[in-house]
Amino acid sequence: MASPHSSPRGKAIEVEHLETQYGSRKVLKNVSLAVDDGEIMVVMGGSGSGKSTLMRAILGLQRPTAGTIRVLGEDIAGLGTRKMAALRRRFGVAFQGGALFSSMTVGDNIMLPLREHSDLDERTMEIMARIKLEVVNLAGFENLMPSELSGGMLKRAAFARAIIMDPKILFCDEPSAGLDPVVSSTIDDLILRLREAMDMTVVVVTHDLDSAFKIADRITILDEGRILFVGTPDEVRAQKNQRIQDLLNRRPPEEALDPEAYLRRLTGESPSGEPVS
Amino acid sequence: MQKTESATALARTLERIGRACVAGVEEVGTWAAVLGEATFWTVAGRAFGQPVRMAAVFREMMDIGIRAIPIIAVMSATIGVMLAIQGIYTLRIFGAEWSVTIGIALSMTREFAPMITGILVAGRSGSALAARVGTMKINQEIDALDVMGINPVRFLVAPALIALLVMVPALTFLADVTGLLAAGLYVRSALDISLPAYWQQIFEFLNLNHLVHGLGKSFIFAVLIGLIGIVNGSSVSGGAEGVGRVTTRAVVQAISAIIVTDMFFAFVVTR
Ligand SMILES: Nc1ncnc2c1ncn2[C@@H]1O[C@H](COP(=O)(O)OP(=O)(O)O)[C@@H](O)[C@H]1O
Ligand SMILES: [Mg+2]
Numbered sequence: 001m002a003s004p005h006s007s008p009r010g011k012a013i014e015v016e017h018l019e020t021q022y023g024s025r026k027v028l029k030n031v032s033l034a035v036d037d038g039e040i041m042v043v044m045g046g047s048g049s050g051k052s053t054l055m056r057a058i059l060g061l062q063r064p065t066a067g068t069i070r071v072l073g074e075d076i077a078g079l080g081t082r083k084m085a086a087l088r089r090r091f092g093v094a095f096q097g098g099a100l101f102s103s104m105t106v107g108d109n110i111m112l113p114l115r116e117h118s119d120l121d122e123r124t125m126e127i128m129a130r131i132k133l134e135v136v137n138l139a140g141f142e143n144l145m146p147s148e149l150s151g152g153m154l155k156r157a158a159f160a161r162a163i164i165m166d167p168k169i170l171f172c173d174e175p176s177a178g179l180d181p182v183v184s185s186t187i188d189d190l191i192l193r194l195r196e197a198m199d200m201t202v203v204v205v206t207h208d209l210d211s212a213f214k215i216a217d218r219i220t221i222l223d224e225g226r227i228l229f230v231g232t233p234d235e236v237r238a239q240k241n242q243r244i245q246d247l248l249n250r251r252p253p254e255e256a257l258d259p260e261a262y263l264r265r266l267t268g269e270s271p272s273g274e275p276v277s
Numbered sequence: 278m279q280k281t282e283s284a285t286a287l288a289r290t291l292e293r294i295g296r297a298c299v300a301g302v303e304e305v306g307t308w309a310a311v312l313g314e315a316t317f318w319t320v321a322g323r324a325f326g327q328p329v330r331m332a333a334v335f336r337e338m339m340d341i342g343i344r345a346i347p348i349i350a351v352m353s354a355t356i357g358v359m360l361a362i363q364g365i366y367t368l369r370i371f372g373a374e375w376s377v378t379i380g381i382a383l384s385m386t387r388e389f390a391p392m393i394t395g396i397l398v399a400g401r402s403g404s405a406l407a408a409r410v411g412t413m414k415i416n417q418e419i420d421a422l423d424v425m426g427i428n429p430v431r432f433l434v435a436p437a438l439i440a441l442l443v444m445v446p447a448l449t450f451l452a453d454v455t456g457l458l459a460a461g462l463y464v465r466s467a468l469d470i471s472l473p474a475y476w477q478q479i480f481e482f483l484n485l486n487h488l489v490h491g492l493g494k495s496f497i498f499a500v501l502i503g504l505i506g507i508v509n510g511s512s513v514s515g516g517a518e519g520v521g522r523v524t525t526r527a528v529v530q531a532i533s534a535i536i537v538t539d540m541f542f543a544f545v546v547t548r
Contacts, residue, residue, distance in 0.1 A: 056420075059420075059423075059424050061420055061423060061424070081325070081428075082325055082326075084426075085327075085426035085428070086426070088423070088424050088425065088426040089425075089426045091424055093421065093424045095417045095420065095421055096417070097416055097417060099416055099417040099418050099420065099421040100418075101413075101418055101421075102412070102416070102418075112425065112427070113425050113426075113427075116327070116425070116426075116427050116432075117326075117426065
């Protein structure tokens with residue numbers, strides 16, 4: 001399928017030979033990845049494969065042990081506090097649980113970046129917040145507290161906060177986690193709509209196959225910290241690789257993998273703990 | 278055989294002590310880093326486009342200071358009366374119960390007011406700070422601040438520290454006044470002297486030095502409560518249970534730190 005975004009473009013994100021570790025355990029191993037301007041890149045993989053870790057590294061929340069990360073042309077390892085803050089103002093991030101501030105109303109949550117980074121007057125900020133709430137279909141909810149919202153509404157409020165500064169890149173961690181299929185599908189539609197309306201680059205991290213195939217221009221498959229494949233949804237479907245087919249058909253891997261993975265399952269560290277057949 | 282076994286046991290113990298020391302030094306290092314960063318943002322935040330917001334400071338002052346007034350007034354009054362009862366009882370042995378006011382004046386302002394204020398604020402606000410930072414960390418709210426380009430130390434920590442630095446000495450002064458007043462009311466009825474005469478005696482003994490000694494200590498207690506709350510909160514791991522754990526740890530550590538610091542001051546300055 002010729003995606004509407006296949007014309008040659010600049011790179012929004014370039015990750016080269018990235019390695020990260022927790023303590024002595026390597027989580028990402030030699031990960032290289034490029035995200036084009038304006039595309040929706042879905043990073044897919046089982047839980048524990050390192051998707052969130054990859055996103056945290058790109059956001060500069062976690063220092064990699066090796067490799068380089070360039071976002072919007074800037075090498076984030078070399079950025080000082082001020083430059084990093086300036087770069088991050090061009091990101092929008094919707095965290096897995098929403099990460100709305102529980103002590104503020106939904107409206108104040110969404111206005112916070114404006115309050116901190118702009119000189120707009122209160123009235124203008126309120127209008128902008130209402131526009132964004134309208135975009136995510138939450139109009140009229142600005143005076144509620146986050147604890148009064150349902151899971152799907154929380155996610156949408158998090159999107160509204162993420163796009164309040166009109167970011168160049170939108171990151172979403174597990175947008176469909178914890179939602180029923182119908183609500184999860186409305187979130188997918190929201191992501192597609194946002195990209196169309198705001199011409200952003202979108203990076204989505206998910207373990208949800210349906211969601212990935214529905215929204216992705218390209219899919220990156222991450223498996224135990226390594227990149228298995230990068231390509232369009234059709235290319236992914238056509239892949240003969242056994243691991244990819246297992247993943248697509250939701251089959252547990254045939255044989256016990258490497259001893260390390262086996263040990264991890266035994267100690268209950270891997271959340272994808274299907275019984276070994 | 279026996280010998281090597283005890284040698285390895287000794288090595289293990291030494292290693293454990295060593296590790297505990299390193300962990301302790303590391304924790305104090307973190308306190309210093311947090312304090313340094315908070316000071317930096319307070320002083321230079323405006324130049325970096327990220328000023329510490331006065332509105333946030335006032336909100337913290339409300340929580341830490343104003344809402345603590347009733348409990349601190351009641352507790353310091355209780356301590357004042359207790360000091361008066363105990364003082365009169367003890368001094369009566371020597372027939373010197375008239376000199377009870379000097380004991381009340383000095384122990385209240387130098388020891389009890391800062392101590393009781395510190396302990397109450399540690400219990401109310403130190404724990405709240407740890408719980409808030411811990412919950413925010415677990416819910417990725419701290420990460421969210423970071424990726425919005427909002428420095429969490431500037432946004433969360435500096436206002437709380439500034440509010441503590443203002444409010445703990447202020448509350449200590451309040452405890453001085455209510456403690457002395459409550460003691461005076463008791464002394465008046467027990468020894469049959471008038472309240473103005475009591476105050477006159479108090480001010481005969483009490484000079485600015487004594488007040489400053491107590492208020493100075495309360496300033497240090499404020500820093501300890503804040504740093505211990507924040508550092509414990511940000512070291513949270515393991516969900517809601519983890520938040521409970523660090524909250525308890527913050528309160529116990531803060532109260533211990535206050536008592537030890539107080540003892541240190543008594544040893545170095547008062548002795
Ligand atoms: N803070 C952490 N400390 C130690 N290990 C971690 C931490 N966060 C994640 N991990 C480990 O790193 C691996 C990848 O985690 P993560 O990136 O969250 O996976 P995913 O998002 O794909 O489910 C997992 O095995 C997880 O146990
Ligand atoms: Mg994850």
